[in-house]
Amino acid sequence: MKDRRFRYHREDFLPFPVTIEHMDIEIQFFEDRVETSNALTLRALEPQTVVALDARDLEIHAVRWRPHGTAPTDAQPVPYHVDRDNHKLLVTPPRPIAAGERFVIETENTC
Secondary structure, X not given: OOOOOOOOOHHHOOOOOEEEEEEEEEEEEOOOOEEEEEEEEEEEOOOEOOEXXXXXXXXXXXXXXXXXXXXXXXXXXXXXEEEOOOOEEEEXXXXXXXXXXXXXXXXXXXX
16 A cells, blocks of 8 residues: 555546636625635636536525626526535536636625
8 A cells, every 4th residue: 555645635536627717706704704705717628517616614695607708797697506415516507618618607605
């Protein structure tokens, strides 16, 4: 057995189907919680019909989608599901996403 210095290594994980190109985040700190608004600019590395994002210990309030290069006012609400067992936010875009396509997912949440 190979001696492992660290618990997790890059090879322990599957390749990601999307890559984050940019993130805008607004954070508000309160005594009992942290509220955030995020805009993630993503690029699909393979075709996507659902985008999975990490969501450990988050309460999701809103999820919106828009094509890259469009104004934030063009964002539209999209269906989503929180998989609490696997700590994932599963976002369903309004149409399938092609490999190489850039898009933005906006979220509002509390942790």
